[in-house]
Amino acid sequence: MRIGEAARVAVGALVAARLRTGLTVLGVMIGVSSVMVLIAIGDGTRREVAGRVDELGSNLLLVVPGKVEIGMPTISRMQLSDVEAVARVVGDPTRVAASVASGELVQAGPVKTFTTVAGVLENNRTVLVRDIARGAYLSRADVDSARRVAVLGATVARVLYGGTDPVGRQITVAGVRFRVAGVFAPLGQSLGVDRDDEVHIPLTTAQRLFATTRVDGLAVRATDPAGMAALGDRIVAELGERHPDSAFSVVTQDQILSVLGDILDVLTGVLGATAGISLLVSGVGVSNIMLVSIRERTREIGLRKAVGARPSDIAAQFLTEAVLLTSVGGVLGIALGVAATVAVERFTPLPTLLTGWSIALSFGVAAGVGIIFGVLPALRAARLDPVPALRTE
């Protein structure tokens, strides 16, 4: 039997059982669209992370206390003198940024906000590539004299001052008065974290404010991407010499990316599998509906066989019906998935990215579900004996 004829028969049968067809299509739609949305979120997040690395460049080394492999945060034993020692290893102090951070209450007049306050060196802006929208960044003199000046992230500036210019105004950080020196250009969100929700103050000022001599971590901008591994080894060796009982790790942006990528892969896999289960359930629905349809049409099958349909003709007819059912569900599911992805992009902080590849995959999976879950019922129909089939009511 030609495929066109099988499709014609299938359309007729599916239209005749509208309600059942509709419900089955709905099940496939939900499965396909949820797979699509989750892939879109995974792809969107991946693109965002890759974009962040592009911003920072691939020649950035991050120096953190502890062993990265263990993954547990470690209290740092590093101090300003260690920063100077690393700067000597690197050979250029302007390439070594350091920071100590704490969550603090920041207040301007009656308005308060709780935010991350980072004590940094004046080179932080260049090493970590940050743009200033208004005013100026911290200066060498600010750090050397431990001045009480602050640079606000875009979110903090908006929360405290709304539309007005905060430069030159007074704020308090943990109850201590600061002058606003500048405002960062907005960065937006990354992995659901608002990167504009922070305040920078001089490292020296921060150590006094937090009553510590600690430095949490270093960032080193290497001149030569090829020599990064060797440079990292020398930095770790230097720090190890200075703190024999502590461990230090150096990670590159690429390593962070690949770790994040792995986490994203696992996450996308788990979410995709969850959505896949709903597709699987819809597949079982397809099987069920096909079996019901075959039972109802046993006489028709008997008649077709009596007038010359081969088992393969009958199998092809019902397989076509199942695939048509899930393909319609697939196409509608893709439409629903695109709409849902647009909604996620607009109404949630989650990034999304729709690719032709994921759309093709969703459709392929839907059609595949039709084949896999249609085969068994189709074979059962193909094996029906014509004489008893004709005799059924």
Place this chain on the structure above:
Amino acid sequence: MTAAIEVRQAARAYRVGQTEVAALRGVSLTVRRGDHLAVVGPSGSGKSTLLQLLGGLDRPTAGSVVIDGHDTVTVGEAELARIRNRVIGFVFQGFHLQPRTSALDNVALPLVYRGVRRAERRRRAAEMLARVGLAARAGHLPGQLSGGEQQRVAIARALVTGPAVLLADEPTGNLDSAAGRHLLDLLEQLNTEHGVALAIVTHDHEVAARARRQIVMRDGRIVSDTDTDTATDTDTITDSGVCS
């Protein structure tokens, strides 16, 4: 005349739970091209079972049935389907028309499995419907047709492929005699003009009397097989089909 269907010592037993029910107990019969035979006998004597074997809808559990040179016991399912499509036309007791399909498409159905294109199928089906006098009803659904009209659609469907043998299981059973007679006229015309062999299971004496050959069954066996024209057992004659 050559044999269209050759049945040799065919038996058909049905398994019902633990016991076996013998529907046919060793039947031998030759249907020749151009034959016109009626199968009569009490209910449960195995008439329908025999017809199913003749049409390749079913296979014997012992013995053999050879349709157009193909032994139905040994051919595969697909090949048997092809034989049914090419050699046999079936008119079922309940007609078995597809309720959601027009008379025209009901008649065209067997051509689907012969790989005939849609336009050509419809052309041939329309021609066949005209032959049975239903040209004006081509677009009607079976439910919109009278019993007699439905039967003619079923016959058109059985004949559309140009079969060598037409098998009918009590085709006039539920029709008034005027419609039944008209139908028999049509079948006999096909038989004499085109040499289509007819095998009709019937309870109706009038229908049986019009056949050239009467086969009487009882309890799964053929108890007599007589040729009306010569009043001789067909076992002893070779050329009953073409007498005129």
